[in-house]
Amino acid sequence: MQQQSILLLGAGRSATHLIDYIAQYSHKSNITFTIADISQETLQAKTQQYPWVKTLTIQPNNNEEQYESIVSQNTIVISLLPPQLHLQVAKICLRYEKHLLTASYLSEAMKQLHQEAKEKKLIFLNEAGLDPGIDHMSAMETLDKIRAQGGKITSFQSFCGGLIAPESDNNPWGYKFTWNPRNVVLAGQGTPAQYIYQGKYKYVPYSQLFTNPINLYFETVGDYEAYPNRDSLSYRTHYQLDDIPTMLRGTIRKKGYCKAWNNLVRLGITDDSLPIENLSTWAEWFEAFLPNTDNNKSIEDKLAEVLQLSKDDESLQKLLWIGLQEDENINTKETLTSAQILQKKLEQKWKIAPQDKDLVLMQHQFQYELQNKKYQITANLIVKGENATHTAMSKTVGLPLAIATKLVAENKIQEYGVMIPIYKQWYEPILAELKHFDIIFQEKHTELQK
Amino acid sequence: MQQQSILLLGAGRSATHLIDYIAQYSHKSNITFTIADISQETLQAKTQQYPWVKTLTIQPNNNEEQYESIVSQNTIVISLLPPQLHLQVAKICLRYEKHLLTASYLSEAMKQLHQEAKEKKLIFLNEAGLDPGIDHMSAMETLDKIRAQGGKITSFQSFCGGLIAPESDNNPWGYKFTWNPRNVVLAGQGTPAQYIYQGKYKYVPYSQLFTNPINLYFETVGDYEAYPNRDSLSYRTHYQLDDIPTMLRGTIRKKGYCKAWNNLVRLGITDDSLPIENLSTWAEWFEAFLPNTDNNKSIEDKLAEVLQLSKDDESLQKLLWIGLQEDENINTKETLTSAQILQKKLEQKWKIAPQDKDLVLMQHQFQYELQNKKYQITANLIVKGENATHTAMSKTVGLPLAIATKLVAENKIQEYGVMIPIYKQWYEPILAELKHFDIIFQEKHTELQK
Numbered sequence: 001m002q003q004q005s006i007l008l009l010g011a012g013r014s015a016t017h018l019i020d021y022i023a024q025y026s027h028k029s030n031i032t033f034t035i036a037d038i039s040q041e042t043l044q045a046k047t048q049q050y051p052w053v054k055t056l057t058i059q060p061n062n063n064e065e066q067y068e069s070i071v072s073q074n075t076i077v078i079s080l081l082p083p084q085l086h087l088q089v090a091k092i093c094l095r096y097e098k099h100l101l102t103a104s105y106l107s108e109a110m111k112q113l114h115q116e117a118k119e120k121k122l123i124f125l126n127e128a129g130l131d132p133g134i135d136h137m138s139a140m141e142t143l144d145k146i147r148a149q150g151g152k153i154t155s156f157q158s159f160c161g162g163l164i165a166p167e168s169d170n171n172p173w174g175y176k177f178t179w180n181p182r183n184v185v186l187a188g189q190g191t192p193a194q195y196i197y198q199g200k201y202k203y204v205p206y207s208q209l210f211t212n213p214i215n216l217y218f219e220t221v222g223d224y225e226a227y228p229n230r231d232s233l234s235y236r237t238h239y240q241l242d243d244i245p246t247m248l249r250g251t252i253r254k255k256g257y258c259k260a261w262n263n264l265v266r267l268g269i270t271d272d273s274l275p276i277e278n279l280s281t282w283a284e285w286f287e288a289f290l291p292n293t294d295n296n297k298s299i300e301d302k303l304a305e306v307l308q309l310s311k312d313d314e315s316l317q318k319l320l321w322i323g324l325q326e327d328e329n330i331n332t333k334e335t336l337t338s339a340q341i342l343q344k345k346l347e348q349k350w351k352i353a354p355q356d357k358d359l360v361l362m363q364h365q366f367q368y369e370l371q372n373k374k375y376q377i378t379a380n381l382i383v384k385g386e387n388a389t390h391t392a393m394s395k396t397v398g399l400p401l402a403i404a405t406k407l408v409a410e411n412k413i414q415e416y417g418v419m420i421p422i423y424k425q426w427y428e429p430i431l432a433e434l435k436h437f438d439i440i441f442q443e444k445h446t447e448l449q450k
Numbered sequence: 451m452q453q454q455s456i457l458l459l460g461a462g463r464s465a466t467h468l469i470d471y472i473a474q475y476s477h478k479s480n481i482t483f484t485i486a487d488i489s490q491e492t493l494q495a496k497t498q499q500y501p502w503v504k505t506l507t508i509q510p511n512n513n514e515e516q517y518e519s520i521v522s523q524n525t526i527v528i529s530l531l532p533p534q535l536h537l538q539v540a541k542i543c544l545r546y547e548k549h550l551l552t553a554s555y556l557s558e559a560m561k562q563l564h565q566e567a568k569e570k571k572l573i574f575l576n577e578a579g580l581d582p583g584i585d586h587m588s589a590m591e592t593l594d595k596i597r598a599q600g601g602k603i604t605s606f607q608s609f610c611g612g613l614i615a616p617e618s619d620n621n622p623w624g625y626k627f628t629w630n631p632r633n634v635v636l637a638g639q640g641t642p643a644q645y646i647y648q649g650k651y652k653y654v655p656y657s658q659l660f661t662n663p664i665n666l667y668f669e670t671v672g673d674y675e676a677y678p679n680r681d682s683l684s685y686r687t688h689y690q691l692d693d694i695p696t697m698l699r700g701t702i703r704k705k706g707y708c709k710a711w712n713n714l715v716r717l718g719i720t721d722d723s724l725p726i727e728n729l730s731t732w733a734e735w736f737e738a739f740l741p742n743t744d745n746n747k748s749i750e751d752k753l754a755e756v757l758q759l760s761k762d763d764e765s766l767q768k769l770l771w772i773g774l775q776e777d778e779n780i781n782t783k784e785t786l787t788s789a790q791i792l793q794k795k796l797e798q799k800w801k802i803a804p805q806d807k808d809l810v811l812m813q814h815q816f817q818y819e820l821q822n823k824k825y826q827i828t829a830n831l832i833v834k835g836e837n838a839t840h841t842a843m844s845k846t847v848g849l850p851l852a853i854a855t856k857l858v859a860e861n862k863i864q865e866y867g868v869m870i871p872i873y874k875q876w877y878e879p880i881l882a883e884l885k886h887f888d889i890i891f892q893e894k895h896t897e898l899q900k
Contacts, residue, residue, distance in 0.1 A: 191724040201728055201738045205718025207657050212741050268655020274641040278651055288651045291662050338653070
């Protein structure tokens with residue numbers, strides 16, 4: 001059997017638990033483990049307990065030769081680089097015949113590599129993190145069980161969110177950044193969200209996305225809500241649910257978040273198309289998005305008027321809490337879009353403190369028919385972080401990817417090409433091992449009235 | 451003096467009056483006039499009274515050699531081709547040293563040709579139609595007059611619209627297509643509108659664009675309203691108004707149009723990003739943009755609920771008049787975006803009838819200070835068309851361009867390079883001659899209370 005060696009590209013926010021897992025596994029199995037990152041500081045902090053792990057400081061210029069030289073010396077590559085870099089790495093992996101694993105969405109360009117990867121007996125696993133990742137694996141496990149019993153699935157709704165634990169929640173939005181802030185600020189922009197509900201296609205434009213959130217409840221942590229994700233329809237094929245009448249995926253936020261965020265959307269504050277010039281203070285920027293008024297109304301009054309809300313509406317108070325109306329200088333040398341200015345402010349206000357515990361929530365709602373009866377299964381996942389480094393986000397993104405890497409290293413997978421972990425040979429061992437790390441779904445089975 | 455010959459590229463909707471004018475002028479002055487278009491039928495219809503005008507049927511493939519061969523044989527080129535083709539024509543004009551005139555917005559790429567055109571003593575005149583065109587010329591005439599008196603301009607608001615005359619207005623929107631339908635459906639999408647009001651910069655996102663229209667009144671035709679145009683700020687430099695506290699340009703619609711159109715915007719019906727599959731009827735498409743409802747509510751009730759309007763609200767009735775809720779097949783073989791489906795429907799409902807008269811409206815509002823007093827000038831332009839071919843739109847776009855062409859043919863312009871008609875040598879003779887065609891601004895001067 002070939003002697004394996006594992007290379008991790010990128011040691012950032014979501015790599016902490018993955019590094020811990022693979023460091024320990026590589027030590028036990030006598031496998032070389034190398035981590036490459038642009039920050040020597042990060043490498044040092046995350047590997048100091050593991051003297052046997054090799055580290056490499058790479059240049060932030062995505063130099064082809066740099067990647068070639070490190071990829072070519074290993075047999076399995078994990079990429080936690082920014083998603084737009086995966087393809088470059090994948091092509092190098094193809095050239096040097098290395099396996100590749102990522103936690104990112106499978107791109108169209110990546111799909112094109114399937115035939116060649118398959119012929120070379122390479123595994124290119126994508127979407128092996130949390131969302132996408134654990135969502136696929138846990139959904140497929142239950143869907144396959146229902147189908148094995150002869151059940152017919154009539155509805156599948158699935159929700160996921162990276163949030164803050166109640167004990168660390170000290171702001172009115174119930175939110176702090178545990179993930180890419182830019183993605184949070186731009187969420188839902190671009191094309192309308194698409195899903196199917198009771199046999200009817202639904203398109204939700206940005207202007208409506210945050211207006212009708214779906215209520216969700218999680219025991220021990222409380223009330224949440226969700227707005228529809230970009231494209232729920234494409235998952236029908238992945239999950240072999242092509243004829244399902246209801247299929248919806250959504251993003252979870254604390255109850256009340258959507259209405260408040262929608263105020264920003266309505267005002268146009270989340271616009272990312274227009275670099276804004278001639279502005280110096282937060283208030284000048286914010287007021288530039290309010291209608292003309294000749295009188296001396298307060299910002300609170302103007303907001304209440306344009307948004308048609310009462311002044312004591314919670315969603316308005318959340319908006320004012322951000323401090324967009326402050327008379328201080330924005331302090332930027334670049335010309336930023338409104339979305340970028342908003343992100344700058346939110347990064348101050350929604351910053352996770354070193355001892356804060358984050359929270360990962362996932363909920364699947366399955367409905368199915370079996371022997372002329374209707375059933376529902378609700379499966380909840382609740383994972384809390386330890387602190388701002390060992391986050392629930394890093395744990396739930398990194399561990400499935402780490403376990404998948406071990407499966408590849410141990411030649412447990414006999415399927416080749418470009419894929420996502422919707423097959424039993426992936427999800428069974430990964431979900432089983434995740435349970436040892438307290439990543440466990442709580443299921444509730446009920447019979448529904450027809 | 452060089453013997454001139456004039457080439458018109460494009461004989462479509464906005465060319466009718468221009469052809470009439472230049473046909474007569476060329477006959478009188480013994481100048482060759484050639485018209486090239488992809489439709490032989492159009493060429494025949496528009497030139498049958500003018501046997502001395504040459505016509506050329508061109509291929510719709512924008513072949514470089516085709517344009518080269520016809521451009522090279524003339525001295526002055528007028529392009530009424532789609533705007534994206536102007537640059538290709540401009541480069542050929544540069545190569546063969548021909549003058550070029552268009553009614554389209556001056557693009558950044560066109561600006562790059564300035565130095566070379568200037569050195570070759572060529573005139574590349576852009577924005578010489580209605581809007582842009584007459585707006586610049588009439589604005590500059592009044593602004594220059596105020597400045598010549600020593601007045602200080604404090605506010606300039608300018609509005610323009612292509613509409614339908616009251617006597618031909620038989621639909622609740624007060625609108626029919628007299629111009630590119632796609633531009634009407636997509637109006638305001640992309641970046642927020644920008645303007646400055648009482649010294650404060652204002653950004654209006656698409657979600658707010660149609661919510662606060664400005665009321666306008668025109669004697670003899672009635673009440674209208676306007677929403678802000680894309681970028682009012684860039685005009686400050688053109689008009690030498692860099693320090694002006696209020697500068698706003700807007701598009702005119704019949705009173706009530708904006709609120710009704712905003713219903714479509716709020717529902718997401720104007721989305722042009724997502725090609726929609728799996729739909730067959732108008733109703734299926736329309737309902738896909740309404741929220742989930744489990745019950746059997748009528749479309750009218752659902753709309754009233756999601757838009758928070760009463761069922762007898764005029765803006766809701768306008769929406770229903772379009773017939774988006776009809777149970778008939780959309781009948782399209784292509785996969786269209788929602789905006790394209792809407793356009794298809796509106797092209798049926800807002801079609802101008804052969805004997806309909808269209809209406810062009812323009813209003814400038816100037817405010818200035820002179821000898822410690824404040825004044826306002828309101829200048830209104832009202833032009834009605836004769837029928838669906840000799841439209842007010844064709845007249846007001848084509849005649850300024852035609853007169854500008856005559857000025858070039860007669861060597862009246864001694865300024866070279868890429869330009870727009872904001873200089874006296876252009877606007878004075880053009881506005882003077884437009885009066886003979888009843889294109890006349892009515893001015894009202896008032897003193898304002900300080």
